[in-house]
Amino acid sequence: MNCALVTGASRGLGRAIAVQLAKDHGLHILVNYASNQAAAEETLxxxxxxxxxxxxxxxxxxxxAEVDEALxxxxxxxxxxFIGVLVNxxxxxxxxxxxxxxxKDWDDVLNISVKGLYNVTQNAIQQxxxxxxxxxxxxxxxxxMKGVAGQTNYSAAKGAIIAATKSLAQEVAKRKITVNAVAPGFITSDMTKDLNEDELKQMIPMNRFGKADEVAHLVSFLASDKAAYITGEVININGGIYS
Incomplete structure (x- = not known):
């Protein structure tokens, strides 16, 4: 049976992606969570x-050690x-x-995003x-993609993910493994709930925040057979924020 592992799937984007992958592809979903079991159970x-x-x-x-022991x-x-789809x-x-x-704020953000990508991907990619x-x-x-003031740590982490995506894609393309990234802009979620949406949406040409399920549909497409010739790409989904 083909499975998808979605890390950080208890809430927000992770939950939307996990739900969409199950709907669209009939994948058995491994709902990863770090601490919020109740929220992960809601996703499931x-x-x-x-x-x-x-x-x-x-x-x-x-x-x-935790990643390897669990997987x-x-x-x-x-x-x-078989974990045929991995969403970091x-x-x-x-x-x-x-x-x-x-x-600690620098280390935690980099370790979860970048070291996390290394740990989980290196385990899953062997199979x-x-x-x-x-x-x-x-x-x-x-x-x-563009850097955001007040987010040097987060921008560094996500920039590293983008560069790693492009490199890894070249290493594994001959084995029919695709590696892509999605780069959301402002999406309504737990992560953005404290932001001033009315003020920020004025800098978005579409004049609104995105929805988690809109990102989930893009991830689902990249997980499909239709995306077999797309690899090493970063697809922006941000309402035209710097178009």
Whole structure:
């Protein structure tokens, strides 16, 4: 059975992506979460409510030992299943001006986004390489494309994800594994709930924030057979914010 692993799938974009992948492709969804089990169970309930299947998988993406223990243990119990789609979505923001930024805020943001991508992808890609099949979709951000004041750590993390996407895509293309990134702009979610939407939407040509399911549809397309010749790309989904 083909499965999709979505990191940070308990809320927001991760939840929308997990639900959409189950709906569109009939994939068995591995709902990864770090701490909020109740929210992860809501994601799973939504998947199952739409007739899909899935299960929870708890680990902190930034901890290599936890990632390997969880994924290797899951694989041993599920020899008939294959993680053919990986969505590296886990990420946090710790905004603040660089000159006053605590070292922990820098490290936590980089470790969850960038070290997390390394840990989870390096584990999952081994089976993809053997099977000569796979879709890896990394969730970047407009912050990683243009930089955002007050988000030097987050912009650095997302910029690293973009560069890693382009490099890894070249390494694994011959094995029929595609590696792409999506770069959302302002999307209505837990991560943006404290922002002044009325003020910020004036800088967006479409004059609104995006919706999580709009990003999820894009990820779902990149996970499909229709996207087989697209790799190493970063697709912006931001309402024309710097077009």
């Amino acid at each position: 309930a939504e998947i199952q409510g739409n007739g899909g299947s899935g299960e929870l998988l708890h680990f902190n993406v930034q901890n290599r 290797n243990g899951w694989r041993e119990k599920n020899e008939d299943k 979505n886990a990420g946090i923001t710790r905004d603040g001006l660089f000159m006053w930024m605590p070292e 993809m390489l053997r099977k000569r099949s796979g879709r890896i979709i990394n969730v970047a951000s407009v912050s990683g």
